[in-house]
Amino acid sequence: MSTTLTPTVAAAAAAPAGKGRWLTHWEPENGEFWATTGRRVARRNLVFSIFAEHLGFSVWTIWSVVVVALPPALFPYSVDQRFWLVALPNLIGALMRIPYTFAVTRFGGRTWTAISALLLLIPLAGLTFAVTAQPPYWVVLACAATAGFGGGNFASSMTNISFFYPERQKGAALGLNAAGGNIGISTMQLFVPVVIAAGLVYGGLMWVPLVLAAAVGAYLFMNNLAVARTPFRAQFATVKRPHTWVMSFLYIGTFGSFLGYSAAFPLVLKLQFPNAPTAHWGAATITLAFTGPLIGSLARPFGGWLSDRIGGARVTAACFTLMALGSYGVVTAAGNGNMGLFLASFWLLFTAAGAGNGSTYRMIPAIFAAKSSDLAVAKRESAATLGIAGAIGALGGFYLPRAISDSYTATGGISTAFTWFGVMYGVCLVVTWWCYLRRRVLISQVPSLAHASV
Template identity: 55%
Template sequence: MAAPTTVTTPARPDARPGAIDRPGRWIDRWEPENPAFWAGGGRRVARRNLVISVFAEFLGFCVWALWSIVVPQLPAAGFAFSTDQMFWLIAVPSLVGATLRIPYTLAVPVFGGRNWTMVSAGLLLIPTLTMAFVVQRPDTSFGVMLAVAALAGFGGGNFASSMANISFFFPEKEKGAALGWNAAGGNIGTAAVQLAVPLVITAGAGVALQRAGLMFVPFVVLAVILAWRFMDNLSAAKADPRTFVVAVKEPHTWIISFLYIGTFGSFIGFSGAFPTLLAGQFPEVSLSLAFLGALVGSVTRPLGGILADRVGGAVVTVCCYAMMIAGALGAISALGSHSFGLFFASFLVLFVATGVGNGSVYRMIPAAFRVAGAGRDLAATAKAAAGCIGIAGAVGAFGGFLIPRGFAMSTSMTGSLVAALWVFVGAYAVMAVVTWAVYARRGTAMRAARV
């Protein structure tokens, strides 16, 4: 009896870049570093995936920030929660979103970028629909409301998986720009939701708070359909969990994560709390202005990377902490004089500084690890830096929980926001000193390398 013949599929060097190789839109051949492959169609496929990824991540940030603009409207809808409870509703989505970031990152190579985008976008229907249900019932207990608010954390996890997925599509020379667009598109979702929700829920008579959740349902469905129809899975997308293990052992991972709490954590925390702060301190002012804080924080993020490339990320980061101290001190002064103009301007300074700082701290990571890993295996150094990016992103997001809770504790214990702002001033001063001492001090290898 003849032995069975084994059929081997030949390599396809002439295959069209981005051609679908298997059902489920799986692409087996993906070579973005090959100039001919990239110019012959690879760039087009990558950009198509990027556009849909930005849209899905934008919705993720919208849902993540949804409670930030809904909470100040709860009293008008008949809810009687305390100030502390309202800040809990703002803070818990950030806590859940930060916790989900690392597992969401690892989900992309397991399920495929297209497949996970469909799943992660579809999961946004849960927080939006449950919110629409509970905000119509003023007798809903605080525990139930807190659980529903926690579901918005699904949107925070989307950022990590979206960034991981897009990083596999682009060559190294274009990866920074692609990830920058992806991040900026997501961050703007925070501003968009704070602009759109007040307009939608007050259209017509009364306050129809359920519209805040329902308005996103068709967009979420559209994102799932677009991902199913136009995105791709890459067989070459492989994640190595060992990168996190390597990064955990590196002290710079934890130093940079600490610094990122001050920048990205402050951006998320202030974005979440700002509408409630305005409503509590200046009830005569329209909440429609609240979106400007998140907007300027989002659009200035690329500026941080640009400045860091020119003068060094550590120098820019120290300057950002100085600006944040000035902004917090301005807000303290404004509360003393009840000056809305000064309060609003001071928070815009805070938002600009956090946005620029987000870009500069992320720029510091590869540079710091190159210096720290001098004389060691380049591949191991690159793995550690990659793991640090994931860990810092997750740890930094916990600031979105700490800042609203800081305001809540300050209000409960002192009846004012001032104590929390002084704590933030102290924290930013410590972070500035740490940044200078470790990365920007003259005569050190880090300073010489313009980390």
């Protein structure tokens, strides 16, 4: 059933969704429509989107905690094998993000949110099997890989929410949506150790009722937007835009770092400082690992909010500068065995990466709005770019843990990896300045978007 949404039927628009519910009239840029109808509907969809995405991130990165808790006697894996278990889900999740992005424009945000939530039952079943049957390592690795289903949820959720909000509020809305999802990592790293104290199997089973609740909530209370339906050919036009690939590269530096550090931090902390402070809750041992993703998640909406006010490019440049300093701090702390500096440097990395996630995702709609005079085209291409950049950026979540593992294997430490991470952030800073902040150097020969204050 299709529903035409106008200010005079606001009450009907806010009613619980029925089967096949599509909203065929959606004008968030219209002030009267937004005040009387749009804001309420958008907020309702945002709430249930955050819930589903939160669970997606929790399931996506669950192996970062499970790996640390695997008994060596039952799972005699090397350090490299353990890093593979936390890195491979990130790779699969990155690859899943592109089809998940286009699924929203094909099936609708409400429909796909419900389906993608139910798909999380696959990795939860895989985890349950892996820790109970104790199969060969390659089977455990395959079970861990299915956690990548959770990674796709972010791309579809961000694409969907981008259609609901007006340009002036997109940074804050996308920041809240992303932060609500990102914080699922810290929620998982805080509570799963408590639950698995009763048995590893409960690390997966604890999420099943929540996943079912998310699917039902999306089905009952979310909406599909007709304006989001776009032919695949029109969406793929964005791959021809140079800024799609520039922003994808920058997102490797921000989100790739956040995801990679979130996955690797528990194991890195255990390897570098085995005697790091822990808290005990009954038989459970809780480490400081959850604090990093928590700080980064909370910083993300701030990055989006600040970008709405001073421009995303400025915020992004500042974040890369801070991340380079954080990398230097980790190298110094690892060399001196200074746990305080180590933790502070990682917290700085998480904070800057989180804020940078918000600022880069705010830049994308602003860039396409500045490059196109057709608002509908700009929205369509920016939504597709959010998914593509999200997929490519998430590859950093695979690369970073693997680089840390390779550094540890080759040198016995992590300093080499973080030295190169610092170089990468320097390159990202230069690219940001060249494309979006440069106002004088070779500006007549190679224009930038500094004038648009993206």
